[in-house]
Amino acid sequence: MLVVPIVSGGGGGVGGGGVGKGGVSISLDCNYAKGKWVIDNHRPLYSGFGCKRWLSGSWACRLTQRTDFAYENLRWQPKDCELEEFQRSKFLTRMQHKTLAFVGDSLGRQQFQSLMCMITGGEEMQNVEDVGIEYGLVKPEGGTHPHGYAYRFITTNTTILYYWSSTLCDTQPIDPTDPESDVAMHLDQPPAFLQKYLHKIHVLVLNTGHHWNRGKLKANRWVIYINGVRSTEKELAMIWRAKNFTVHSVVSWVNSQIPKYPNLKVFFRSISPRHFVGGDWDTGGSCNNTTPMSVGKEILEEESSDLSVASAVKGTAVKLLDITALSQLRDEAHLSRFRMTPNPAAVQDCLHWCLPGVPDTWNELLFAQI
Numbered sequence: 001m002l003v004v005p006i007v008s009g010g011g012g013g014v015g016g017g018g019v020g021k022g023g024v025s026i027s028l029d030c031n032y033a034k035g036k037w038v039i040d041n042h043r044p045l046y047s048g049f050g051c052k053r054w055l056s057g058s059w060a061c062r063l064t065q066r067t068d069f070a071y072e073n074l075r076w077q078p079k080d081c082e083l084e085e086f087q088r089s090k091f092l093t094r095m096q097h098k099t100l101a102f103v104g105d106s107l108g109r110q111q112f113q114s115l116m117c118m119i120t121g122g123e124e125m126q127n128v129e130d131v132g133i134e135y136g137l138v139k140p141e142g143g144t145h146p147h148g149y150a151y152r153f154i155t156t157n158t159t160i161l162y163y164w165s166s167t168l169c170d171t172q173p174i175d176p177t178d179p180e181s182d183v184a185m186h187l188d189q190p191p192a193f194l195q196k197y198l199h200k201i202h203v204l205v206l207n208t209g210h211h212w213n214r215g216k217l218k219a220n221r222w223v224i225y226i227n228g229v230r231s232t233e234k235e236l237a238m239i240w241r242a243k244n245f246t247v248h249s250v251v252s253w254v255n256s257q258i259p260k261y262p263n264l265k266v267f268f269r270s271i272s273p274r275h276f277v278g279g280d281w282d283t284g285g286s287c288n289n290t291t292p293m294s295v296g297k298e299i300l301e302e303e304s305s306d307l308s309v310a311s312a313v314k315g316t317a318v319k320l321l322d323i324t325a326l327s328q329l330r331d332e333a334h335l336s337r338f339r340m341t342p343n344p345a346a347v348q349d350c351l352h353w354c355l356p357g358v359p360d361t362w363n364e365l366l367f368a369q370i
């Protein structure tokens, strides 16, 4: 194992420098976003044929028509520090009597499924209990599915949960009695779920990004509210500004809660890049490359390419889980045109990732920092 000197001055906030087990110096201040992809035949960390209980079939590329799997055998190697190897038992011991929550959009759900598969090694595992009800994650009346999922590893009393909040702000129907009602997005209010359950969470991983566009706003009948009233600000009518405002608001709120919960660690996962070529998702865009690292393998930039999230967490106790640039190099690892049932007419998916795959790396970087 590489001995990395402790970076001084990192004592405050979440994760200062420290000395690891066995006296090995580890730096928790390492910038894990800098590094390179290397081929590693000990990957993937679980089989895409397994993990049936948690892995959505449509994300398990082994179950689709895809025949190239080189993308499964890549590992991220940070430049200036050793990445602690993910071990199932280590993870569970570290998270004993604790709850880890992913709150975000479908990319957050991918990260959640990835982590469940990493912890179980993709194998059937007894002693994992569905505890959704403890977090209000039950099918709403008349709804088709709950707003999230929560599972507990009984042996260590470790809970992993996912809550669907694609925008990280509170959304409330303007007229709750009308199913067709417009929905107020309260940009300055965190999701009600977080307000209600933050005290039960020990590691929180937030993300948002891909729902901030006109199409989604219109389809969801979302209208922008600030201070409890409909916003007339021209500024916020520009969607990227509304998103930036929300990212800053939720970070500022959660940062203000940390003193109440000193053991809470919060991460904001930076945006997951899309790789549509020759069009967008609905105009014939594609991502056909199958050769890993053909767009490069190394990231040396110090600054995150997600400027909005990086600026929001700056100066707060919220940590940046910066995966944008390293994932940008992985254009070959999306679902692309592959489906469980072939459908030549289907649009390509150059947003979500094959699992096992890139989100496993995000979880390795997360594991190294909790």
Ligand SMILES: *[C@@H]1O[C@H](CO)[C@@H](O)[C@H](O)[C@H]1NC(C)=O
Pocket: 097, 098, 099, 157
């Ligand atoms: C499990 O962990 C929670 C904290 O997340 C704690 O409140 C609870 O008492 C623990 N249960 C047992 C059986 O130790």
Ligand SMILES: *[C@@H]1O[C@H](CO)[C@@H](O)[C@H](O)[C@H]1NC(C)=O
Pocket: 244, 245, 248
């Ligand atoms: C994002 O929002 C924050 C807080 O509202 C603001 O200070 C910052 O200037 C905004 N960033 C951009 C690029 O507009």
Ligand SMILES: *[C@@H]1O[C@H](CO)[C@@H](O)[C@H](O)[C@H]1NC(C)=O
Pocket: 277, 278, 286, 287, 288, 337
């Ligand atoms: C990707 O493959 C699809 C289906 O084979 C094809 O229609 C499309 O033109 C290809 N895109 C590019 C950029 O080569």
